[in-house]
Amino acid sequence: MTHTPGPPPGLRADARRNQERILDAARAVISEQGSEFGVNDVALRAGVGLRTVYRRFAGREDLISAVFEQYVTDEVQPVVEAATAHPDPWQALADGLEATVVTVAANSALLTAARDTALVTRATAEGFVEPLSRALERAQAAGVARPDLDSSDFPSLIAMIVATMLAVPDLETAQPARWRRYLALLLEGCRASEVGGALPLL
Numbered sequence: 324m325t326h327t328p329g330p331p332p333g334l335r336a337d338a339r340r341n342q343e344r345i346l347d348a349a350r351a352v353i354s355e356q357g358s359e360f361g362v363n364d365v366a367l368r369a370g371v372g373l374r375t376v377y378r379r380f381a382g383r384e385d386l387i388s389a390v391f392e393q394y395v396t397d398e399v400q401p402v403v404e405a406a407t408a409h410p411d412p413w414q415a416l417a418d419g420l421e422a423t424v425v426t427v428a429a430n431s432a433l434l435t436a437a438r439d440t441a442l443v444t445r446a447t448a449e450g451f452v453e454p455l456s457r458a459l460e461r462a463q464a465a466g467v468a469r470p471d472l473d474s475s476d477f478p479s480l481i482a483m484i485v486a487t488m489l490a491v492p493d494l495e496t497a498q499p500a501r502w503r504r505y506l507a508l509l510l511e512g513c514r515a516s517e518v519g520g521a522l523p524l525l
Contacts (some may be wrong), residue, residue: 342379344369346393350433358387358436371424384440391437399426400454407458410412416458417510423481424506428488430504452477469515471522480509 329511347366352360362383366373406422409415426432455477462468487504 332472338379341371341375343367344371345376345379345386346390349373350390350394353387353390353436354430354432357432358383358439362386368448382508384442387433387436387440388442391442394430394433399423403454407454407475412458412461413467413514416455416462416468416513419455419458420477420481421503423452423477423508424484424488424502425476427439427481431485434485440512464517467515468513469522472513484509 336419342474345365349360349365352364352368356364360383363373365386367377369376376386380389401418401420407419408413408420440503452474456474459468459472459477463470463472484502484506487505
């Protein structure tokens, strides 16, 4: 992944504003066109020259990487942090999973673009699940979450629910409770219980 250099000292404020416009434009274009979006379309949407975009970003992958990183840092983590702050350990875990599913599904085009360009790595997945990991530890310590559940299970569990939501484009409007049904089933599988066997080892 190419590291994006900081703006030149003499143009710091202008460069920062341009970068913000470029990232906002890139996110909108990615949502419309997917990972094969046109960099020129980003420049046009941002109201800057194509050279300005290429001075800050080497190409599509750099843009996707920067937008994805901004999304995780500015949107996913604060939302999940807030959800997992619930005083009840089980409710904190449940709320955190629901918040993650909702934001991931709402930004499926960006997630798909990041996946298509091999930018969703273990490190970025950890950025998604770090607040959930702490919620899981609390729930396990309270005896309400199964002890053999691991935070590394969360990306796959979340992907299962999101895949269900995206399988039917109008699922949220046509059957608003449907995905919540599957989330509830998933959560039941995470709950501590004296019934049932242990999970296979990782």
